[in-house]
Amino acid sequence: MTAIPLEQFDAVLGSTSTEISSVALGGRILSTSDEWFAPASSLLKVGPAPSLKGQFGPKGALFDGWETRRHNPTYDWVILRLGPQAGGQLVGFDVDTANFNGNEAPEISIHALALTPQEESETGNALAENDARWECVVPVSPCGPSQRHLFTVAQGKGDKVYTHIKLHMIPDGGIARFRVYGVIPPPPVGQGEGEVVSTDNAAMNVLDLAHCLNGARVVFTDDQHFGAGSNIILPGRGKDMGDGWETRRSRGKGHFNWSIVKLGESGFLSYAEVDTAHFLGNFPESTEILGTVHTSPSIPSTSDVQWTTLLSRTKLGPGRRHFFPLLENTTPFTHVMVKMHPDGGIKRFRVHGRRASPILAANLPLASLPAVSVPQDIQDPLPSATSDPFAPVSALSSTPTTTMGIVVHGTFLAASPLTSEAFAPYGAVIDGPSSRNPMEKAFKVVNQGTAKKYLNLAEIVNDYPTDAGARTNIHVYRCDPATTMPFEVKLLERHRFTTQAFIPMVPVGGKQEGFLVVVALNSKDDRPDLNTIGVFEATSEQAIQYHPGVWHHPMIALGKAPTDFACIVNESPLHPGLDCDEVEV
Template sequence: MQFNSLPISGFESVLAATTTEVTSVATGAEILDVSDDFFSPATDLLKVEPSVSMKGQFGPNGALFSGWESRRHNPDHDWVIIKLGPPSAFLKGFDIDTSFFSGNEAPAASVEGIYSPDAVPTNQSTWTPLIPKVPLGPHSRHLFTIPQTTEPYTHLRLRQYPDGGIARFRGYGIVSPIWGKQHSWDGDKPGQVDLAHAFNGGRCVYESDKHYGVGANLLLPGRGKDMGDGWETKRSRSAGHHDFVIIRLGAPGQIQRVDIDTLHYKGNFPAGVELHAINSPLEIPSLNVEEGWTQILSRTKVGPHEHHFHDIKVAEETVFTHVRMTIIPDGGVKRLRVYGTRAAPKPSESSSSTPATVAVPTTTPSSSSSVPTIAASPLTSSGFAPFGQVVQAFPDQSLAPRDIKVTSANGSTASKYHRLSIPRSTYPANSGAIQAFSCFRSEPPKGFGKLGGDSWLFESKMWERHPFTTQTFLPLGKDENGGLERGGEGMLVVVALNGKNDKPDVSTAKAFIASASQAITYDVGVWHHSVLSFVPTDFACLESQISTDGDRTEDCEIIQAKEGDVFVKVQVGETK
């Protein structure tokens, strides 16, 4: 078998930038069986964090170490069987790390693999040698590369001779994606996959800075466990600074939606984020954003500890191979999801540095396939900011928008979030408009779907706006004495900005899922669909009106689609 030792200096360029770590617990890798781990558990081998010294600490069985350590006097060897995190991978290299094991390190080790997607392999299974028995030294990393395997593997067996300790074991390779509805990952929808997901073959090929967390973390499954498993850069100290990562997609494709997740980043999230994409045969395209990159998301403000969903509007036939995320000026992002459809790249195509736009109707609905489809996202203050405000409390005060003042109230039994939404009325002084609360008892529209489970489409066939007033909807709880027997379960919010022709600009349309603990305020003149509750719900409504008869366009202007026409389609479903 062919293999080579790799100096530590070559790790970044040879393995880190070209492969995915497929044995990390962060990807779901796990220990299936072990011959002996008397002193230290084999599960330590797969930990994300480096091994640490535990000198002077003792447990029931002896001195403690961060790693796998078997008992002494084994006549031949010890072994451990590891299930890879991704479904399978083409392997390219390994890191056998004996950090802090000195005098009790494993003197030698070997690595073998097996492809067994439907059965759990055992020590008696037929294993394929990948790295022969090689010597190991104390307190050091041992890097090895092999020619990329021509067949994928699902499991690895690490053997140490005859016994001792290994701190960490890391296997690197190219993930072999399993495309199809039966294998969907975080947030995937029917016909739409996360092209950047690690399990779909996405890889981080470049990061400008990784002081507190590597770029590859952006592509991991799930949302992680703390601030340590995202991508975070050091604080910048110069004007105009920015950091960026480049992601090679698992397959060339058309990008339709992104999710920029800042979970756990509460005081260190970026001030802004922008995205570019390119179609390039290079592993790492030009680092100069002016050379061939297409802007797919202009600079956008993000908030702390939340999802930020954005629909991407580029020409439908445009195919990309890489995405570049720029954060301004620095900070941390937990995950980047790039949803779209796979497409075979056309060798003759080249990217333009000028963003391509899709033609979207701004005034006239259509019954054709050109009707835009937007995905409903969880309602957040930052996402809804172009259209109005969100009124809510927060489980952690640090999650409130920075411009919101929070004080103690009611004898320190409450926290008050000040001025989340300020009602406005721009009616002429002599109009007779009155600001007042009213109550809406809302029923779901006929055929309206439910939250959770399979996704479904809602066809929006109307718009309304209030030209002279804000309008706030506050869901009310359940009450058997005059109220509803069950509380609300939130509502679907569909909004659009006004266009140049004083009609809804459908290219700006967004959809949000508001929870039962969130109230919303539509800004003056913002186009929106009427209330869309998922279950019968009572809403308190604060607005200004001239008339209570619903006959004044100054109070509410409504546009209805013609029979058979649709303004916009909204994809609704469980959002992870």
């Protein structure tokens, strides 16, 4: 283990790894020894911790982070699950004590272990703090007040794949943010994120080779003044401009900005997607895409490496998913560069193609491979409240092309299809292969070969205080269908300490037609952040589970008859006041 000066972050961690603890990838807190003053879940918040100086709650001064009681004779701990399903190879850590001064963690240590899917299914949230399999990856190290502390992984531990991390805070105190950086191994053939599987030959499978969960990472960005370049390969389409890549305004003639993506695997590339969601007045005028072969661990430069133009300079539009066929290539590229002329913002960047290794191993002629169809552009601006903060509310309302959605404060929000990627910030989608999600998920054959068990789709989380005596219950809600569309939303609720799953049962009268899901993240004032509202239309084949603390509307059934939902939730019979918060919006 080596402590890293903050100015070396980009060189040691930023360009070599991915934040594999990020909630955007599915990272989540499983358990903790204590969170009396501030919840451990705040450790994984995406943004930096703001100062709450001068603000007080029932238990004292407020801090955005994890803070425990005083006078612990040993240490406090928190266990988290890394985001990638198969885990990742560790590179380093960022322990940030921002705003904790006089109550910061004096020392920390970090531990890791790896569980197989079967072991994880059996263990769940009950992974023991004293499990003998924990390995020390950062020994006891000092921390100072209100500052970031960077560490590399201990020698000999960087080649192993881990799924779980345990952070020790010695002996007690507060930590604002905790980031785990690592490398995501490429998934096995057939198990890639969004992989389109060929029934004829697995070598013909198509997947997004630039997706972070498929092993890709952004290794260089020339300007990330308003938004990090690494955001462009995250899952989903995000919630606002803050989780995209945005540069300064340029003034020089011929200016452009660029990011370089190291693909998860070398591949024969078919088409790219450039998404400008939420960038409505600051999207790039045009884009350009290039590829290269670079086997060195160094970052390929713009001058010393031969770059091939895969897409010549092409105009872009606002709030749109642009799909571009790439120049036919006989070379399996390892890196792709995306340029934006002259500046602006890109939300997501995808590069779809076929893995090179199985094609080369099978000696398949490239000309024999079936063509990959390129989707049509999708105009979906996803306007946010920040896209025009000076517009009156009436100006935000427009005549919708569909009534499937909700109305909040007079503003219509259309429902979008419920997918795992889009719903990830709010919770988990529980389904198997379906019309909405045709890709095969990880499974094992059980029940004497008569069934497929789809693994680890949603984890039941119980973050209640230990003295709350919380236990898991199953309820049934019979929900009447919505009488009108769009549906007017007047309230939201949340369960701060527990996940909550809703699973449609046998439809009453056989006329169940799905349901609407309305969700929002928490704001700094501990109320729903209406800028983060998500509206999703689920089919009868799907179920959902909310993350702890996510605001949501009660179930909105569709169709002509009531729908029964099984609800799985943790509850405290000793302190029922902890169970649910409800607010008007």
